[in-house]
Amino acid sequence: MLKLVPDVDQLQYDCQRNILIRENMRLMLNPEDVTAMAAALELKREIPETTLESVSMAPRAAMPHLEDLVRRGIDQAALISDPHYAGSDTWATSRVLARYLGTRDFDCIFCGTRSLDGGTGQVPAQLAEALGLPLMVGVSTLVQLSPQARQAVVDVDGEAATLRFSVPLPAVLGFQYNSTCMLPYIRLQDLNRDVSSLITVLGNDQIGMDEAELGLKGSRTQVRSLKADALVDKDPLLLQVDQDGIEKVYQWLAQKGFLQP
Amino acid sequence: MKRVLVYIDEDAVADSLDLLEVGRLMYGAQGFRSYALAAGGRYGEAGRLFDYVFRVKNGPLPNYDSAAIARCIETLHQVHHFDAIIFPATHCGRMIAPRAALRLHAGLVADVTGIETDGDEVWMVRPAFNGRMLAVVGCRGGGPTMMSVRRRVFTYGEPVFKSAGIIEVDGQDLQTPGLRLMERREKSVTRDIRESKVLISGGGGIARDFRLLDRLAEALHGMVAASRRVVDLGIAPREIQVGQSGKMASPRLYIALGISGSAQHVAGIRNAEYIISVNKNKQAPICSISDIVLEGDARAFVEGLLNRIETSKIRTYGR
Numbered sequence: 001m002l003k004l005v006p007d008v009d010q011l012q013y014d015c016q017r018n019i020l021i022r023e024n025m026r027l028m029l030n031p032e033d034v035t036a037m038a039a040a041l042e043l044k045r046e047i048p049e050t051t052l053e054s055v056s057m058a059p060r061a062a063m064p065h066l067e068d069l070v071r072r073g074i075d076q077a078a079l080i081s082d083p084h085y086a087g088s089d090t091w092a093t094s095r096v097l098a099r100y101l102g103t104r105d106f107d108c109i110f111c112g113t114r115s116l117d118g119g120t121g122q123v124p125a126q127l128a129e130a131l132g133l134p135l136m137v138g139v140s141t142l143v144q145l146s147p148q149a150r151q152a153v154v155d156v157d158g159e160a161a162t163l164r165f166s167v168p169l170p171a172v173l174g175f176q177y178n179s180t181c182m183l184p185y186i187r188l189q190d191l192n193r194d195v196s197s198l199i200t201v202l203g204n205d206q207i208g209m210d211e212a213e214l215g216l217k218g219s220r221t222q223v224r225s226l227k228a229d230a231l232v233d234k235d236p237l238l239l240q241v242d243q244d245g246i247e248k249v250y251q252w253l254a255q256k257g258f259l260q261p
Numbered sequence: 262m263k264r265v266l267v268y269i270d271e272d273a274v275a276d277s278l279d280l281l282e283v284g285r286l287m288y289g290a291q292g293f294r295s296y297a298l299a300a301g302g303r304y305g306e307a308g309r310l311f312d313y314v315f316r317v318k319n320g321p322l323p324n325y326d327s328a329a330i331a332r333c334i335e336t337l338h339q340v341h342h343f344d345a346i347i348f349p350a351t352h353c354g355r356m357i358a359p360r361a362a363l364r365l366h367a368g369l370v371a372d373v374t375g376i377e378t379d380g381d382e383v384w385m386v387r388p389a390f391n392g393r394m395l396a397v398v399g400c401r402g403g404g405p406t407m408m409s410v411r412r413r414v415f416t417y418g419e420p421v422f423k424s425a426g427i428i429e430v431d432g433q434d435l436q437t438p439g440l441r442l443m444e445r446r447e448k449s450v451t452r453d454i455r456e457s458k459v460l461i462s463g464g465g466g467i468a469r470d471f472r473l474l475d476r477l478a479e480a481l482h483g484m485v486a487a488s489r490r491v492v493d494l495g496i497a498p499r500e501i502q503v504g505q506s507g508k509m510a511s512p513r514l515y516i517a518l519g520i521s522g523s524a525q526h527v528a529g530i531r532n533a534e535y536i537i538s539v540n541k542n543k544q545a546p547i548c549s550i551s552d553i554v555l556e557g558d559a560r561a562f563v564e565g566l567l568n569r570i571e572t573s574k575i576r577t578y579g580r
Contacts, residue, residue: 125359168439218366241557
């Protein structure tokens with residue numbers, strides 16, 4: 001499962017109107033989903049008969065990203081896209097995804113633990129619940145995945161301990177961001193490969209959800225306001241990193257009692 | 262009288278008990294009856310703080326079996342009709358809460374850091390867009406108000422002591438077959454950065470010279486912390502990451518070296534008493550919450566300050 005998120009580093013906020021400026025917002029693959037995708041591609045290298053399908057609920061603008069993924073080794077991609085889905089919260093989103101995935105045959109669903117924009121981490125769990133599957137998130141390492149034994153072994157990097165779980169398959173596994181997990185490069189001959197036949201676009205006509213369950217109408221939560229985090233400006237003492245600045249900091253530290261021997 | 266259910270995560274009992282404060286903020290100290298779900302068996306002082314404690318018969322349901330606990334919560338809700346269900350935003354709390362919300366057809370707000378009330382309406386405040394924004398969110402529809410609450414944000418400061426009624430619930434046939442914890446490797450016990458009065462924290466601007474921070478931390482009797490960027494680069498362990506996806510710290514002194522200060526990072530240190538930041542860009546977000554801003558190279562600052570501290574020692578003790 002792949003989410004396309006706005007690039008939060010480019011985020012612009014209209015403080016006058018109290019809204020996000022969404023025009024021209026650049027979309028990117030959610031970093032934790034990339035980790036999951038990289039783990040899936042690694043698995044396919046180990047077990048070549050693995051087939052990988054990516055599933056995204058996103059606007060049509062996601063298309064180039066999905067084409068790119070197919071060129072990197074995903075076998076097929078599904079783009080679930082319908083104007084009615086805009087504004088759906090995690091409850092509505094999970095149900096749409098579950099409706100589609102309920103028609104598919106799979107051994108395991110890989111996804112990121114959280115997304116960069118909403119960051120609730122609720123969709124993997126709600127999808128698991130809607131499909132009646134076991135769930136484990138925060139996965140740092142996929143130790144073993146055996147469709148024959150119907151079992152996955154994963155490590156979870158907890159706050160106080162590293163935990164190893166055995167999870168029965170099929171299951172939903174949420175990966176934790178790992179900057180060393182990167183997608184493979186696209187091979188030169190694949191750069192311009194026509195992959196359109198490998199990408200299926202589905203609207204609500206195919207998914208068949210009741211419109212009352214979708215978008216803002218179908219959402220169980222409501223955002224009242226979105227505000228830039230208000231912070232108190234402290235009016236700091238401005239210094240340079242030079243002998244004078246360092247001396248002033250030293251004296252300040254001494255005065256506040258931070259230089260006790 | 263409102264009814265509030267708190268899920269007690271057996272790996273974070275104290276943080277779970279603090280969620281009574283959320284109930285108090287929503288409904289007032291006398292405005293609600295409190296229920297604790299101690300599915301994992303351990304519940305600390307809950308017997309003295311809650312009105313009721315639910316225990317699971319036929320063996321505990323471990324916190325990682327999110328499907329089982331979600332089903333258990335659904336059963337309890339059908340009997341007790343909670344107005345609010347609150348989870349600690351722990352690894353397992355985050356898995357259970359969404360599943361339970363789906364079963365109850367209820368809205369769920371994740372990672373709550375604040376509560377606002379407006380008459381009878383309850384609004385929850387949570388960070389969004391990687392901490393750059395704060396969203397004020399409410400639950401709609403007929404279900405209970407559900408939320409997971411960020412750890413250590415709320416403290417149940419003025420407890421009302423009670424003697425809880427113990428209610429046994431049936432846990433039979435709830436467990437997920439085949440889901441099990443095979444191994445638990447405790448991490449080496451290091452001091453927690455949240456316990457240090459002084460934090461020397463490094464970001465991208467000093468990533469190459471990160472080891473230098475150890476010396477400054479030693480000189481100032483503090484600990485080293487890091488921004489997410491440095492952790493993602495693999496230079497520092499996640500245990501010392503400061504920010505909303507790391508740890509919320511409230512030291513007396515926070516020295517930010519080469520950290521521009523994403524809103525997420527800033528939110529993690531907003532309770533620091535003093536902040537000194539060293540940055541090439543004096544307009545960096547962290548500078549606006551600093552007491553002292555030094556414009557320039559962080560490495561040069563650390564070396565200069567270490568020299569200065571050394572010199573004074575030589576003067577004092579005549580080495």
